[in-house]
Amino acid sequence: MLKITNLTKTYGAKKAVDDLSLEIRAGEIYGFIGHNGAGKTTTIKACCGILPFESGEILVNGISVKKEPLKCKQQIAYIPDNPDIYDFMTGIKYLNFIADVYGVSKADRESRIKKYADLFELTGDLAQPINSYSHGMRQKLAVIASLTHEPKLMLLDEPFVGLDPKAAHILKGLMRELCNAGGAIFFSTHVLEVAEKLCDKIAIIKEGRLVIYGPTADVTANRSLENVFLELEEERDL
Amino acid sequence: MLKQLILIRLSAFWDSMMRGRNRSQAKKTSGMAGAGKKLLIAVFAVYIVASLGFSVGMMFKQMADQLVPMNLGWIYFLYLAVAVLLFNFVGSIFAVYSQIYDAKDNDLLLSMPIPPRYILLSRILSVLVLNYIYAAIFALPAGIVYFTTARVGVLHVAFFVIATLALPLLAVSVSCLVGWLIGLITIHFKRKNLISSFFMLLFFGFYMVFMMNFNTYLQRLLANAEDIGRTLSRALPPAYSYGMAIAQADVMHLLLVLAFCVIPFLIVYLVLSKSFVKVATTKKGGVKVAYVEKEMKTGTAQTALLKKEWARFSSLPAYIMNSALGVLFEILLAGYVLINADKVLLMVSQAIPLNYDGRDILPLGICLLLGLLSVMNFTTAPALSLEGKNLQLLQSLPVRPIDIFNAKIKLNIYVGLPSIVISGVACWIAFGLTPVQGLFAVLLPAAVQSFIAVFGMFANILLPRFDWRNETVAIKQSASVLLTMFGGVAVFAAPAVLGLWLLKMLSVEAILAILCAVFALLTAGIYQFIRTKGQDKFRYM
Numbered sequence: 001m002l003k004i005t006n007l008t009k010t011y012g013a014k015k016a017v018d019d020l021s022l023e024i025r026a027g028e029i030y031g032f033i034g035h036n037g038a039g040k041t042t043t044i045k046a047c048c049g050i051l052p053f054e055s056g057e058i059l060v061n062g063i064s065v066k067k068e069p070l071k072c073k074q075q076i077a078y079i080p081d082n083p084d085i086y087d088f089m090t091g092i093k094y095l096n097f098i099a100d101v102y103g104v105s106k107a108d109r110e111s112r113i114k115k116y117a118d119l120f121e122l123t124g125d126l127a128q129p130i131n132s133y134s135h136g137m138r139q140k141l142a143v144i145a146s147l148t149h150e151p152k153l154m155l156l157d158e159p160f161v162g163l164d165p166k167a168a169h170i171l172k173g174l175m176r177e178l179c180n181a182g183g184a185i186f187f188s189t190h191v192l193e194v195a196e197k198l199c200d201k202i203a204i205i206k207e208g209r210l211v212i213y214g215p216t217a218d219v220t221a222n223r224s225l226e227n228v229f230l231e232l233e234e235e236r237d238l
Numbered sequence: 239m240l241k242q243l244i245l246i247r248l249s250a251f252w253d254s255m256m257r258g259r260n261r262s263q264a265k266k267t268s269g270m271a272g273a274g275k276k277l278l279i280a281v282f283a284v285y286i287v288a289s290l291g292f293s294v295g296m297m298f299k300q301m302a303d304q305l306v307p308m309n310l311g312w313i314y315f316l317y318l319a320v321a322v323l324l325f326n327f328v329g330s331i332f333a334v335y336s337q338i339y340d341a342k343d344n345d346l347l348l349s350m351p352i353p354p355r356y357i358l359l360s361r362i363l364s365v366l367v368l369n370y371i372y373a374a375i376f377a378l379p380a381g382i383v384y385f386t387t388a389r390v391g392v393l394h395v396a397f398f399v400i401a402t403l404a405l406p407l408l409a410v411s412v413s414c415l416v417g418w419l420i421g422l423i424t425i426h427f428k429r430k431n432l433i434s435s436f437f438m439l440l441f442f443g444f445y446m447v448f449m450m451n452f453n454t455y456l457q458r459l460l461a462n463a464e465d466i467g468r469t470l471s472r473a474l475p476p477a478y479s480y481g482m483a484i485a486q487a488d489v490m491h492l493l494l495v496l497a498f499c500v501i502p503f504l505i506v507y508l509v510l511s512k513s514f515v516k517v518a519t520t521k522k523g524g525v526k527v528a529y530v531e532k533e534m535k536t537g538t539a540q541t542a543l544l545k546k547e548w549a550r551f552s553s554l555p556a557y558i559m560n561s562a563l564g565v566l567f568e569i570l571l572a573g574y575v576l577i578n579a580d581k582v583l584l585m586v587s588q589a590i591p592l593n594y595d596g597r598d599i600l601p602l603g604i605c606l607l608l609g610l611l612s613v614m615n616f617t618t619a620p621a622l623s624l625e626g627k628n629l630q631l632l633q634s635l636p637v638r639p640i641d642i643f644n645a646k647i648k649l650n651i652y653v654g655l656p657s658i659v660i661s662g663v664a665c666w667i668a669f670g671l672t673p674v675q676g677l678f679a680v681l682l683p684a685a686v687q688s689f690i691a692v693f694g695m696f697a698n699i700l701l702p703r704f705d706w707r708n709e710t711v712a713i714k715q716s717a718s719v720l721l722t723m724f725g726g727v728a729v730f731a732a733p734a735v736l737g738l739w740l741l742k743m744l745s746v747e748a749i750l751a752i753l754c755a756v757f758a759l760l761t762a763g764i765y766q767f768i769r770t771k772g773q774d775k776f777r778y779m
Contacts, residue, residue, distance in 0.1 A: 050633040052777055073636035080634075084627035086546065088553035090527075096534060100542030101635050110534050127529035 001026045001153050001184035002047060007056035009042050016042040018208040020056070024153075024184050024201075029175055031199035031216075032188040033229060039208040040188040041081060044155050047186065048078040060153055074102065077146035081157040081188075083138035087131040091122065091141050094130060095148060102149035109148055116144040119174075120167055135162040143171060154178060156187035160194060172198055196225040204232060243352070243360035248367065282720070295379035297456070302387040304460050311388060311485030312478070313467035315398075317459070318380045319405060319477035320470070325376060326369045326409030327416075328444075334410070334417035337361050338510075344518040354518075355511035362410060362507065369406035377402045393487045401483050401492060404499040408476055411502040414510060418517070539637050543645035550624060551617060551649060556710050557624070560719070564614030568657035568683075571611070572664035579668035594741050601675040602746045604665050605753075606734050608658070608679060609686040613730050615654035618694030619722035621646040623703040623712035629779060639776035643695055643768050650691035658683040678750040685757035686730060692764045693729065694722040699772045702779060733757065 002024040009017040017039040024030045034040050045051040047058050049069040058065040060072040086094055092113075099109040117123040120140040130138065139162040146154065154175070160168045175185050175198065189195050195202060196216060202225065203213035211232055212219055220228055298318070305314045338361045347357045381398055388394075459466050471478030476498035483491035510517070537545070551557055575582050583600075586592065592600050625632055632642060659680055666676030697718040706712045713719065733756045737749045744752070 045630070048634045050630050070636045070638065073634065076634075078634045080630060082627070085631060086550070086628060088550050089546070092529065093549065097542050097546055098635075099534075100537045101539045101637060103539065104536075106534055106536045109536070113534075114531070124529055127527040 001028075001061060002186055003057075003059040004043070004047065005057045005059075007043065007046060007053055007058060009039075009046055009051060009053040015208050017046070017053070020205070020208070020210055022203055022210065022213060024186050026152075026182050026184050027179050028200045029179055029185045029198055030187070031195035031202040032186060032205065033190075033192065033195060033202060033225075034188075034205035035233060038205045040205055041157055042208075043205070044078070044157050044186070044188060047155055048076055049073055050078075074149075075152045077149070077151035077154045079139075079142050079146050079154070079156045079159050081161070083135070083142040083162070085130055085138060085142060085145075088129070090129050091126040091133070094141065095126070095145055098145040099148045104149050108150075112148050112150070113144065116147050119170055120144060136164055136167065139163050140167055143174075147174065151178075152183050154183065154185045154187070156185065158189060159187055160189065160191060168194075192225045192229060196220065204229060206232060240356045240359060243347075243356055244363055247360050247364035290375055291379045294376055295383050298380040298383045299387075300456065301460065302383050305463060306384070306388045308463065310463050310467065311384065311390075312481035313459075313463050314380075314384060314481070315484045316467060316470055316474075316477045316481035318376060319480040320474065321376045322373045322402070322405050323409050323477065325372050326406050327413055329372045330365050330369050330410065330413045331416055331420075334365055334413040335420060337365055338414065338417065338517075341518070348515065348518065354514045355507075358511050358514045359507065362414070362510075365413070366406055366410050369409055370403075373402060373406050391487065394484055397487055397492050398484045401480050401495045404496050405476075405480065407503040408499040411499075411506040414506050418510075539635075540641055540645065543637065543641060544648055547621065547645050547649040551653070554624075554709055554713070556713050557617070557620070560713050561617040561619065562615050562653050564611045565654060565657040567611050567614065568608070568661035571608075572657075572661040575668040576664050583669070597741075597746070599741065599746060600669060601671050601678070602737065602741070602749060604669060604671070605675075605678050605682045605750055606737070608661055608665065608683040609734070609753075610727075610730060611661070612654055612658060612683040612687040613690055613726045615650065615687060616690050616694040616719070616722045616726060617650045617653055618646050618691050619698055619719045620712045620716055621649070621695070622698040623706070623716050623718065624709060626704050626706060626709075626712070629704055633777075633779075639773040640769055642776070643699075643772060647691045647695055650694065651687060654687040654691075655684065658687060674747050675750070678747065678754070681754050682750055682757075685754045685761070689729075689757045689761045689764075690722070690726050692761050692768060693726055694718070695768055696764045696772070697721040697725070699768065699775050704779070729760070 002022075004020060004022045007017050007020045008015065020039070020043060022030075032040050032043070042051060046053045047060070047065065049065045049072055053066075060075055063071050063075075065072045086097075089097065095113050095117075096109070099113075104112070114123070117126060120143065122137065122140050122144065125133070125137060130141065133141065139159075143159070159171060163171060172194070175187075179185060179200075199216050201214060202216050202219045204211050204219070212228070216225075219225070298314070301314055301317065305311060338358065341361065344357075348354065377398075381395075381402070385395060385398075467481075471481075476495060479491040479494040479498060482488050483495050551562075586600070586603065592598060592603075662676070662680035662683060665671065665679050671679060698716075701717040701721065703712055703716040703718070733753050736756075737753050740749045740752065
């Protein structure tokens with residue numbers, strides 16, 4: 001579903017992502033872990049076609065992000081680490097805007113918006129302007145918007161930040177549902193317990209390079225993910 | 239602590255003037271590029287200061303020449319005080335609201351061990367600095383003109399400095415009160431932005447009426463200086479005392495000016511500092527609107543982008559006021575010419591010749607004037623900058639950059655077009671233009687409007703600014719807006735001058751057709767850049 005090959009992205013002289021290769025297959029939830037500034041957000045943004053990159057290739061369902069960004073974006077849903085969405089719109093107008101951009105039919109958008117807004121208990125607030133929303137409500141709206149076009153691949157940057165425990169639980173369920181239906185999810189998180197329980201595979205990135213990746217059980221090798229991560233961080237400090 | 243807060247406010251103000259980058263440029267500007275930018279800003283600042291100083295100076299020179307020999311210097315300064323107070327009030331009222339009552343860092347600062355009165359004082363002082371800048375625009379040229387004309391003693395100059403420094407305190411006090419009232423009124427309304435737009439238009443309307451009739455007022459004042467002065471002195475005692483303190487070097491009146499300005503300032507500060515925490519933490523959510531499920535309407539991605547642009551435009555009063563002022567002028571002009579066509583014709587004939595080489599050139603003048611008004615509608619100039627933190631959301635969507643640009647350009651044209659048609663048709667009827675000339679009264683402004691729309695987009699692609707915390711920075715203080723405003727006028731002037739030159743050999747209609755073609759070509763050329771390099775630039779923003 002998502003194939004990253006030798007991705008390199010630099011900012012000036014600094015290599016934010018250095019020769020990174022990773023493959024996420026259909027049906028997989030892939031966790032992406034690293035310290036602040038390790039290159040997680042840069043990688044995710046490059047996969048979404050937001051950030052141009054110097055070398056390497058990213059394929060979404062076999063389509064190159066570089067060569068055919070629109071075709072790739074049509075299959076992707078991206079949730080940024082900070083839900084900065086259009087403050088001047090109401091919730092429902094924003095959802096309609098996203099549905100129009102992705103070309104979602106009237107019947108599909110009506111049923112999906114109703115389904116997910118009810119699920120996240122946001123229906124009552126959809127007529128409110130987004131600037132009156134709390135951080136959590138914005139995050140919920142971003143999640144609902146990302147699901148309106150039934151993406152095949154979800155790229156999520158810290159999706160649980162700001163969500164209340166119930167909404168976080170619902171999102172985890174939806175992520176699994178999407179993968180069971182043949183989709184894939186690649187998401188970054190600092191909540192290692194969530195990653196350990198939710199992810200089929202995990203990749204740990206350090207200073208732009210992958211240090212370990214594979215099935216969760218292989219990465220943790222009977223230890224906690226927290227211990228694995230901290231050991232790798234200590235190695236970095238030495 | 240207070241000093242730190244004030245320094246932070248001032249550095250934020252300075253920063254908002256000097257900084258402005260997109261992510262690809264953020265760390266690059268140094269050396270020559272940085273120096274070039276500073277030089278450009280310096281040249282621009284000198285130009286603005288010199289032109290403003292000159293026009294204000296000329297205005298006050300007229301008054302000084304008449305009032306000083308009559309020993310009516312107090313009326314001269316009374317008028318200066320009125321101008322400073324009015325300009326300060328109009329200029330700071332919305333700054334007061336956003337800086338004091340609606341500041342985004344209130345929660346952060348209130349969580350720190352800082353007395354709320356210090357936070358409030360630092361905010362008020364930053365508005366005061368803004369007011370001193372506004373006051374200087376009038377006071378400096380007026381002071382120089384008066385003291386070089388009247389040749390009075392040092393005491394007069396000292397009193398002028400002291401009284402002028404006190405004057406903005408009164409304006410800030412009134413602005414704080416009115417800002418608080420606006421906040422109080424708008425909190426109960428669902429469409430706060432509409433109310434803010436209404437207040438803005440109201441203030442702007444007063445300002446425009448005053449400026450449009452300024453010459454009449456000035457003539458009336460000069461003819462009946464003493465009577466008007468006496469009336470104003472009763473209505474505005476602080477302005478009267480200001481005039482007397484400086485013109486007569488009267489200590490009593492100087493003390494009165496200080497009392498009129500400092501005491502209200504202290505009272506307002508004390509009252510606000512008591513209620514600042516409450517004001518700053520009051521939930522401004524307004525009335526909650528219940529969501530009712532309705533049948534949804536579908537549209538294309540392009541329509542969705544255009545609707546989004548419209549939603550942003552209509553939600554920001556400052557955006558409307560700054561980027562679509564031509565619409566207001568065009569509608570005012572349409573109404574005015576339909577009622578007073580003869581008067582306008584007389585005024586125009588006094589200002590410029592209506593005949594050239596035996597030919598009536600009024601239609602050309604009208605079309606050029608309408609074209610010039612269209613230059614003032616440039617919603618595209620800050621449109622990309624206004625994406626701010628939402629830029630990456632836009633970049634993640636399955637739309638081409640050109641679709642995004644097109645939506646912004648279309649909005650600009652759609653906003654400008656109705657008033658172009660209204661004003662063009664009004665002039666057609668009022669001045670009895672021929673059908674062909676009437677058609678050009680619509681076509682030329684429409685061609686200019688299309689040109690300004692793509693030119694603004696072009697400027698914003700070259701000079702985007704995404705680091706703002708308040709939209710006003712992108713709308714008013716960004717380089718792309720300044721480039722479009724002044725560059726647009728300059729680019730408009732060149733073909734207009736060409737048109738006047740062509741009068742020797744071509745008919746008015748032929749010149750208008752050539753001008754339309756020139757603007758259409760310019761539009762196509764710039765659009766081609768946007769379509770090619772513009773799209774590439776967008777991908778790297």
